[in-house]
Amino acid sequence: MEHTGQGGAVRRRRRPAVSCITCRKRKIRCDRKAPCGNCLKSKGSSCSYRDPPLSPPKATTPRSATSLPNDCVDDENAELDVASCFSITTPPTPPSLVNTTNLGIAGTFHIHHESRQGQPNVGAFSIAHKTRYFGQSHWVNSITLVRDLFAILEPHFRNNSSPIVGCMLECKGLAKTLKSRVLPCWPYEPLFDVPPDHDDLLRNYISTSESIFRVMHIPSFTRDFHALCTSPTPPTNAAFIVQAKLVCAIGATHTDTVLRQEATQWVQDAQTWLSKPDFKHQLSLQHLQSHILLLLARKAVGVAEDMIWISVGSLLRTAMYMGLHRDGVIGTSPNTNLFTSEMRRRIWNTILELSVQSSLNSGGPPLISLQDFDTKPPSNLNDEDLHLDQAIPKADGVFTSTAISLALRKTLPVRLAIVKFLNDWSSPGDYPTALKLDSDFRAAYTLLAKFLSHVSHSSNAPLTNVNREAVVNHINLLLRRYLLALHLPFFLPSLSRPEFAFCRVVVVDTAHRIWRGVFATSDIGASNVAKSSACFRTVSMQVIIVLSTHLRAQAADPISGGLVREDLVAILEEAKQWTWRCIEGRETNVKGYLFACLVKANVDAMREGLTEPEVVKMSLEAAEEAIRKAREVLKERLRSLTNMEPSCGAATVLGNQGETVDICDGNNEWEQPQQTFDFFGDSDDLQGGTGMMLADGDNWFLDFGNGLLV
Numbered sequence: 157m158e159h160t161g162q163g164g165a166v167r168r169r170r171r172p173a174v175s176c177i178t179c180r181k182r183k184i185r186c187d188r189k190a191p192c193g194n195c196l197k198s199k200g201s202s203c204s205y206r207d208p209p210l211s212p213p214k215a216t217t218p219r220s221a222t223s224l225p226n227d228c229v230d231d232e233n234a235e236l237d238v239a240s241c242f243s244i245t246t247p248p249t250p251p252s253l254v255n256t257t258n259l260g261i262a263g264t265f266h267i268h269h270e271s272r273q274g275q276p277n278v279g280a281f282s283i284a285h286k287t288r289y290f291g292q293s294h295w296v297n298s299i300t301l302v303r304d305l306f307a308i309l310e311p312h313f314r315n316n317s318s319p320i321v322g323c324m325l326e327c328k329g330l331a332k333t334l335k336s337r338v339l340p341c342w343p344y345e346p347l348f349d350v351p352p353d354h355d356d357l358l359r360n361y362i363s364t365s366e367s368i369f370r371v372m373h374i375p376s377f378t379r380d381f382h383a384l385c386t387s388p389t390p391p392t393n394a395a396f397i398v399q400a401k402l403v404c405a406i407g408a409t410h411t412d413t414v415l416r417q418e419a420t421q422w423v424q425d426a427q428t429w430l431s432k433p434d435f436k437h438q439l440s441l442q443h444l445q446s447h448i449l450l451l452l453a454r455k456a457v458g459v460a461e462d463m464i465w466i467s468v469g470s471l472l473r474t475a476m477y478m479g480l481h482r483d484g485v486i487g488t489s490p491n492t493n494l495f496t497s498e499m500r501r502r503i504w505n506t507i508l509e510l511s512v513q514s515s516l517n518s519g520g521p522p523l524i525s526l527q528d529f530d531t532k533p534p535s536n537l538n539d540e541d542l543h544l545d546q547a548i549p550k551a552d553g554v555f556t557s558t559a560i561s562l563a564l565r566k567t568l569p570v571r572l573a574i575v576k577f578l579n580d581w582s583s584p585g586d587y588p589t590a591l592k593l594d595s596d597f598r599a600a601y602t603l604l605a606k607f608l609s610h611v612s613h614s615s616n617a618p619l620t621n622v623n624r625e626a627v628v629n630h631i632n633l634l635l636r637r638y639l640l641a642l643h644l645p646f647f648l649p650s651l652s653r654p655e656f657a658f659c660r661v662v663v664v665d666t667a668h669r670i671w672r673g674v675f676a677t678s679d680i681g682a683s684n685v686a687k688s689s690a691c692f693r694t695v696s697m698q699v700i701i702v703l704s705t706h707l708r709a710q711a712a713d714p715i716s717g718g719l720v721r722e723d724l725v726a727i728l729e730e731a732k733q734w735t736w737r738c739i740e741g742r743e744t745n746v747k748g749y750l751f752a753c754l755v756k757a758n759v760d761a762m763r764e765g766l767t768e769p770e771v772v773k774m775s776l777e778a779a780e781e782a783i784r785k786a787r788e789v790l791k792e793r794l795r796s797l798t799n800m801e802p803s804c805g806a807a808t809v810l811g812n813q814g815e816t817v818d819i820c821d822g823n824n825e826w827e828q829p830q831q832t833f834d835f836f837g838d839s840d841d842l843q844g845g846t847g848m849m850l851a852d853g854d855n856w857f858l859d860f861g862n863g864l865l866v
Contacts, residue, residue, distance in 0.1 A: 291579035294519025323783040330790040331744035346425035357407030363623040370502040402449035465518035481529035704755035711762035746786035753782035
């Protein structure tokens with residue numbers, strides 16, 4: 157409506173009319189639809205708008221007219237348009253392109269491609285699977301490299317004449333039954349007994365894990381540990397027994413004995429005890445030490461290793477609530493003795509390491525930034541020096557029991573920046589930034605490599621109890637995984653776009669070095685850790701995917717004439733043997749061995765120049781042979797446990813096409829209905845879920861590395 161002022165000038169409305177003409181005349185509320193609800197109720201009334209209709213306003217909290225500016229009150233319409241008076245500004249969100257790929261037996265993947273700051277889309281930014289969201293650093297993003305392979309093989313998997321689906325279902329049933337025979341039903345009362353062979357397990361822990369992640373004061377812990385093991389009276393200190401069990405669980409992963417199967421029980425005992433609702437007493441350094449040991453043991457043994465990032469968040473906030481992130485406050489004031497202040501700094505330093513590493517493993521954003529704390533790194537002191545109030549820290553480069561963790565701490569800023577670049581949704585994710593981070597990382601890694609070289613060849617006293625080869629290989633693996641994750645998003649486009657050729661070289665070279673440094677090492681302890689730890693098994697799967705993709709691209713390249721790198725082909729053959737040794741070493745998850753055999757046969761067929769049907773046939777035959785071989789091992793292992801009392805289930809498994817197969821002579825109490833086999837997921841399918849859900853059925857590929865040692 158227009159009004160005429162005193163000077164005759166026409167005063168126009170400040171905003172367009174949002175109600176229809178009929179509702180404005182009747183002075184009633186309009187829902188702004190076309191036609192609106194009032195005009196529909198009054199039959200025969202025509203609904204028209206003077207201005208184009210606006211979308212209905214969102215429900216907002218009612219506000220009084222006096223709280224709004226005067227010009228927001230419509231003289232002809234008493235309805236308050238709050239949205240026109242207040243504008244809420246939000247940070248710009250990059251447009252998201254979600255590519256939903258349905259590969260049938262391989263499942264449905266919601267692959268997110270982000271267009272950021274004008275940069276071209278180069279690879280998957282994240283993947284949504286059921287109720288989980290995996291950032292770029294999670295290993296599952298590498299499955300985008302083999303989508304074409306499973307798209308070709310999927311129709312043949314679905315063929316009823318192929319036994320692969322039925323054998324896989326049977327292997328899943330066997331694995332579940334094997335686990336139920338070993339683990340007790342939860343909740344249960346934890347056992348506070350002393351682990352056997354404690355001296356060797358403690359020695360393994362001190363020479364490996366404690367050298368990198370400083371948690372305990374070794375002289376004090378060793379003294380109390382031996383006193384516990386030799387005491388004629390039953391132990392009563394539950395908190396220390398939990399720490400002793402966790403230390404032994406980590407040390408057991410460096411052995412090749414049946415103690416590795418007991419390590420899972422020790423971890424569950426500790427988890428049960430730490431879960432009791434005694435919150436106020438959890439605010440202590442001893443509880444933080446126990447919590448750190450639990451996370452390290454879960455990672456080493458493979459107990460829900462992919463969920464550690466969630467637990468690290470609780471640990472980090474507990475430490476911050478206790479003031480460990482601030483220097484000169486609680487526990488680090490001038491009146492505090494050296495032992496307490498240094499132990500707080502060591503524990504905080506280890507929590508930072510766990511935060512960054514768990515973020516890399518899970519694909520979640522880091523839980524900390526460099527601006528969130530001012531606690532200094534630990535001093536370069538031996539454990540024996542902490543009881544001396546006037547102890548002088550050693551210079552950088554002087555070997556002490558803390559020197560290795562301090563050298564690793566110097567690389568924390570660039571590693572934190574890489575994880576933020578990969579998993580933070582507001583990160584630019586562009587190629588130039590990746591190259592800049594690559595340069596910074598190489599500079600920090602070069603200094604660390606020089607220090608590790610001195611560690612390998614030094615005869616310094618503090619390093620005499622350190623397993624140097626295992627420690628150096630473990631640190632190299634940790635660092636190289638950041639380099640691999642940084643360049644992996646650009647690996648797939650590098651196969652066809654020359655501007656990303658550098659990333660292809662880095663990814664292939666890093667994967668090659670990771671395999672040679674850990675999985676092909678001569679150190680028996682490191683080999684045992686690699687076979688028992690879920691972290692190492694997921695890394696091996698990532699290496700297999702990367703190298704097989706590179707070899708398949710080389711074999712299909714007409715310019716190269718089908719020539720491929722023989723050293724990489726040899727790694728695929730070694731991967732078959734290594735994954736098979738994992739199954740022989742009491743691993744229940746057969747997917748790594750199946751996949752290694754599948755891609756090795758596929759690469760061999762492509763090298764021979766076979767046609768596509770022949771390549772598919774050769775790949776399927778290798779997969780069928782592998783799954784049958786693995787199934788027989790699991791069956792034989794279950795038969796050997798028939799005399800054991802089942803803990804949470806009996807020994808019934810799924811046979812071909814989902815029927816029930818009795819393995820244990822009539823103990824047919826554990827049954828499952830027929831399932832739909834899904835190659836890329838886990839067994840915690842949610843019925844009736846929506847949103848970021850994959851295809852229905854048991855999806856087993858994503859839980860690779862979570863097989864329990866039984």
